[in-house]
Amino acid sequence: MRIAVLGGGISGTALARLLAGDGHDAVVLEKTERAGGLCQSSRFGEFTFDRAGGHILFSRDQRVLDWQLARCGGEAGTVKTVRNTKIRWHDRWVPYPFENGVGHLPQAAIVECVAGYVEAYAGRRAGAPCPANFHDWVLWRMGEGFAQHFMLPYNRKIWECDLHRLSSGWVAGRVPEAPIEDILKSAIGVDTEGYTHQSVFWFPREGGFETLVRGTVEGGGFELRTGVAIERVERRGTQFAVDGEAFDLVVNTVPLPQIADAIAEIPEPIRADIRQLRPISLVNLMIGVRLDEPLPPLSWIYLPFPEQGPTNRVTYFSNYSPTNAPAGHGSFLAEVTHRGDLKPDAAWAREVVAALGRAGILVPENVVLLEWCDNEFAYIDQDLEFAARIARVREWFDHSGYVTFGRFGRYEYHNSDQCIARAMQVAEHIRQIASTGEPARPAFE
Ligand SMILES: Cc1cc2nc3c(=O)[nH]c(=O)nc-3n(C[C@H](O)[C@H](O)[C@H](O)COP(=O)(O)OP(=O)(O)OC[C@H]3O[C@@H](n4cnc5c(N)ncnc54)[C@H](O)[C@@H]3O)c2cc1C
Structure with a gap:
C-alpha cells in the first residue's frame, strides 16, 4: 500500500519504518526542515541540548525499550543511569517522589x-x-x-x-x-524507592535525544519529505489525496489543531472541539556553565516554589552523557510552562538564571551559554471538558477511514515509548487491512 504519514516526529517516523518493513510504500510529510518534533536536539559550539526539555529513554514495555535502544546504537550507543531525582524544598534536597x-x-x-x-x-x-x-x-x-x-x-x-x-x-x-x-x-x-519503572534510564551517548529519531529515519526504508506545508487532505473514492497526490491511506500524527483545517471532511462540530484542544507550551532554557567542581550526580530536580523563579524542573543534562558538554563544563535544561502568553527574551532568561542561582542550583556568573526554545505543543490542557471533547474527536477519526495518533495527534499523554507502542499497533492494523482488504475497524478499539 502507498501510505502518507503526516508529521515527522517519533510517532510518524517510527510508523513509517515499521510500514516499510512490511513492504509498504510510506511517505512522511513533515512541515519543518528536519524530522524529530519534540525529540529534537540542537548543537551550540561543543554543547548539545534537547529542545523540548529533558528526555530520557525508558519504558515499561521491554519490546519497545529494545526497539528504542536499537535505534540509538544499543549499549555502546547509550549511557545507562540510575535515576537520582530530588525536589528543591526551600533549602533542602528531598528525594522524589x-x-x-x-x-x-x-x-x-x-x-x-x-x-x-x-x-x-x-x-x-x-x-x-x-x-x-x-x-x-x-x-x-x-x-x-x-x-x-x-x-x-x-x-x-x-x-x-x-x-x-x-x-x-x-x-x-x-x-x-x-x-x-x-x-x-x-x-x-527508612528510605524507600518510588516510581520504580523509571529507576534506571538510558540516553544516547552522542547527539542528544534526537538520535532516537535519526536512528529511526536512517535505513528506515521510507521517504521523508521535509519543509512540506500540507494544504488539503481529502478522500477520493476508496483512496486519499494529499495536495493532489494519491495514497491508499493517510495516517496523521500532527497536532490536531495544526492539521484540522487541511482535512476537508471534518464536520464543523468536531472542528469546534479541536479548536478547544489547547496545549500548554514550554520554554526550555538551555544553559551551559563553566564548572569549578563536578555537578552533583543528579538526573533532574523539581522546583515547586514561586521564589525559585518560573522554572518547574531542571535537568542536569551533562550528567546524561559526557558528550553533552565540553570538558570542564556542565549543562542544564530549565523548563518553564506557559499558556501562550510568555514572550521569552534575553532579559527574562537572565532573570530565570538568577532565580536558579538564588535557589542554589547554579552560579550565574559561570554561565557561558544561554539559549531557549519555545515549544507551543508540550503538555495537554486537561480541563474538566477535555475527556468528553477528545472522545468525540477520536470517535470521528476512528470511523472516518483516517488513522490519527501521537502525543497531540490523538491527545494522549504519551512519552516517546508509548508513541512507538501506538505505531506498532497501527502497523498491525494496516497489516490486517492489507491482508483482508476489508474496511478497517478502528485501530485502537
Ligand atoms: C517536557 C517534556 C518532557 C518529555 N520527556 C520525555 C521523556 O523523558 N521520555 C520520552 O520518551 N518522552 C518524553 N516526552 C514526550 C515526547 O517528547 C513525545 O511523546 C514525543 O516526542 C511525541 O512525538 P509525536 O511524533 O507524537 O509528536 P511531535 O513530536 O509533536 O511531532 C509532530 C510533528 O508534526 C509536525 N507538524 C506540525 N504541523 C504540521 C503540518 N501542518 N504538516 C506536517 N507536519 C506538521 C511537527 O513539526 C512535528 O515534527 C516529553 C515531552 C515533553 C514536552
Missing part, C-alpha cells in the same frame, strides 16, 4: 504530611468518592500536608491555572501513588 522522601523534611512538616495522609487514607477507606477535579483529588489522595508542601504549589506552576479547573482523570499512573507503608517508613528515616 515526595511521599518517599518525606523523612527529609523538618519534623513539623513530616507530622503535617503523615497526619494528612493518614486522614485522607481513612477517608478513602470510608468510601470518600474520587473527586473529578485535580485540586480536590490531591487532597483526597495525599492529604493536606503533602498538598501544601509540594503537590499544590508544584502543579500550580506547571499547569499555570487554578487546579480546580483541571480534571483528575489524567493522574492515574502519572502522579506516583506510594503505599502507606512506604510513607510511614520514610517518615521514620
